[in-house]
Amino acid sequence: MAKTKIQFVCTDCGAEFSKWQGQCTECKAWNTLKEFKEAKGPANRPDFQQDARFKGYAGTHSKVQSLSDVNLDEQARLVTGIGEFDRVLGGGLVNGSAVLIGGHPGAGKSTLLLQTLCHLAKQQSVLYVTGEESVQQVALRAKRLNLPRDDLKILSETSVEAITEVSKELTPRILVIDSIQVMHAPDIESAPGSVSQVRESAAWLTRFAKQTGTVLIIVGHVTKDGSLAGPKVLEHMIDASVMLESSGDSRFRTLRAIKNRFGAVNELGVFAMLDTGLKEVKNPSSIFLNRSDESSSGSIVTVVWEGTRPLLIEFQALVDGTTMGHPRRVAVGLDTNRLNMMLAILNRHGGVFTGDQDVFINVVGGVRVNETAADLASVLAILSSLRDKPLPSDWVVFGEIGLNGEVRPVPNGQERIVEAAKHGFRKAIVPIGNKPRKPIDGITIVPVKNLDEALQRLRED
Numbered sequence: 001m002a003k004t005k006i007q008f009v010c011t012d013c014g015a016e017f018s019k020w021q022g023q024c025t026e027c028k029a030w031n032t033l034k035e036f037k038e039a040k041g042p043a044n045r046p047d048f049q050q051d052a053r054f055k056g057y058a059g060t061h062s063k064v065q066s067l068s069d070v071n072l073d074e075q076a077r078l079v080t081g082i083g084e085f086d087r088v089l090g091g092g093l094v095n096g097s098a099v100l101i102g103g104h105p106g107a108g109k110s111t112l113l114l115q116t117l118c119h120l121a122k123q124q125s126v127l128y129v130t131g132e133e134s135v136q137q138v139a140l141r142a143k144r145l146n147l148p149r150d151d152l153k154i155l156s157e158t159s160v161e162a163i164t165e166v167s168k169e170l171t172p173r174i175l176v177i178d179s180i181q182v183m184h185a186p187d188i189e190s191a192p193g194s195v196s197q198v199r200e201s202a203a204w205l206t207r208f209a210k211q212t213g214t215v216l217i218i219v220g221h222v223t224k225d226g227s228l229a230g231p232k233v234l235e236h237m238i239d240a241s242v243m244l245e246s247s248g249d250s251r252f253r254t255l256r257a258i259k260n261r262f263g264a265v266n267e268l269g270v271f272a273m274l275d276t277g278l279k280e281v282k283n284p285s286s287i288f289l290n291r292s293d294e295s296s297s298g299s300i301v302t303v304v305w306e307g308t309r310p311l312l313i314e315f316q317a318l319v320d321g322t323t324m325g326h327p328r329r330v331a332v333g334l335d336t337n338r339l340n341m342m343l344a345i346l347n348r349h350g351g352v353f354t355g356d357q358d359v360f361i362n363v364v365g366g367v368r369v370n371e372t373a374a375d376l377a378s379v380l381a382i383l384s385s386l387r388d389k390p391l392p393s394d395w396v397v398f399g400e401i402g403l404n405g406e407v408r409p410v411p412n413g414q415e416r417i418v419e420a421a422k423h424g425f426r427k428a429i430v431p432i433g434n435k436p437r438k439p440i441d442g443i444t445i446v447p448v449k450n451l452d453e454a455l456q457r458l459r460e461d
Contacts, residue, residue: 008033009195034195075262078124078173078215080116084271084280087307088242088255090263093174097262098206098216098237100180103244108253108271108278109219112244113176114142115277120174121151127172131158131182145277158192160185160204172214177205179219180234198234206237235259246273250366252287253278257307266370267307285312285423288365295393298385301425302377302398303416304369310412310419312396314364315374317381322358333363334378335370342379342401349405349451352383372400373410376429376454383455391458394426399434405451409433417443429454 008017010033015026023030077092086092093099103109110133117126130138135156142149153170157163160183167175177183181193183201190196202218209216218238235241241259246252255269270284281287289301289312298317303310322328331339339361346352361378363369376399384391398416400408410416413434420428421443432447439445448454 009036084269088269097239100238100241102220107244107246118147124173126174174215176217288313295390300381315381317385318360319386328358375401396420396425397429399431407431
């Protein structure tokens with residue numbers, strides 16, 4: 001019997017240690033080291049390459065070759081039929097790929113997959129493995145959503161060894177595991193959901209997918225801070241990682257690609273949760289721009305770039321006198337450190353002091369803005385609320401602000417302006433580096449070099 005080697009793995013960064021310690025020396029996180037038992041010697045894992053039915057798939061031949069001799073033909077993708085899902089995946093599913101889908105409970109992960117698989121099962125062999133719900137619960141959900149149920153194969157199992165044995169017999173084109181936290185691998189003594197079980201189960205299933213050409217879709221839980229639960233090495237094993245995000249008071253869901261070896265990262269898909277399931281939103285800008293006809297102070301529209309398309313969203317700011325010794329800085333949908341930096345720049349280069357004011361800023365619609373193109377919009381929204389001066393509702397602004405007060409250009413500037421013009425905006429304040437060479441019909445371009453010039457434009461209007 002193989003002896004076991006005990007290691008401690010950081011659940012945040014995946015670093016390994018020979019003994020437990022309070023802080024991970026790699027990522028500096030506290031109390032994240034979990035015990036991991038690793039068997040010495042060869043693991044009891046089958047070699048799926050030996051099965052003649054799987055010859056010719058990835059992993060069957062290993063040889064040294066020149067980089068110029070590698071076949072560059074684009075891999076055929078399996079289109080899911082849901083446009084927003086395909087967009088986030090980079091055009092569809094790739095044979096032999098492993099896709100991890102995460103999200104908070106109730107976000108709609110199982111609903112999205114069930115909708116996709118019920119329609120794909122008409123043309124492809126699909127196996128849905130449920131470990132958390134019974135087959136009756138899944139069938140009732142499909143009936144409630146009015147989905148076709150005749151062709152989808154379902155299995156209630158938590159042993160990865162049993163799942164791969166059944167998959168070898170059925171040879172499905174797509175294998176779905178819901179979820180990885182309840183799976184367990186042989187020869188691992190710890191309970192399902194532990195670092196050891198999640199790591200070994202994911203490695204077992206990924207090995208099966210790579211060697212048989214099966215599309216593997218894994219559902220994962222998330223922690224309180226919104227990151228995927230389990231060891232960080234789980235994200236390194238898979239080919240694509242997507243997150244289904246939702247806010248408690250909104251019926252809209254956003255699907256974002258965090259990692260994708262076959263497409264662009266930070267691609268965004270938008271869905272609406274209805275009684276009949278998730279429905280894709282073709283024009284996301286329309287739902288994030290549900291503004292009042294009357295202009296109000298502290299509100300401005302900006303254009304962010306999500307993956308391969310522009311997205312118009314509204315920024316709202318509220319500046320009010322503080323009643324405490326330390327003013328509050330609250331940012332929803334925006335990095336708080338970025339907000340503090342913008343306030344310092346506004347004070348130094350704009351002459352606007354907010355040290356005695358509480359500052360609240362919100363991105364309408366529950367969208368998380370990660371790019372710096374929203375700097376100029378956040379500053380102007382804060383100034384509008386502080387002065388109680390509404391900005392025209394047909395204005396749109398974007399641009400990055402440097403520490404010296406300069407307004408820097410951002411990628412895809414012309415595409416952002418064109419998208420704003422399509423939605424009826426008549427004036428755009430943009431960095432001078434993003435000024436189009438030719439005028440764009442229906443919209444006036446106002447290029448600015450620095451923050452002081454942008455504020456001067458506001459005073460003139």
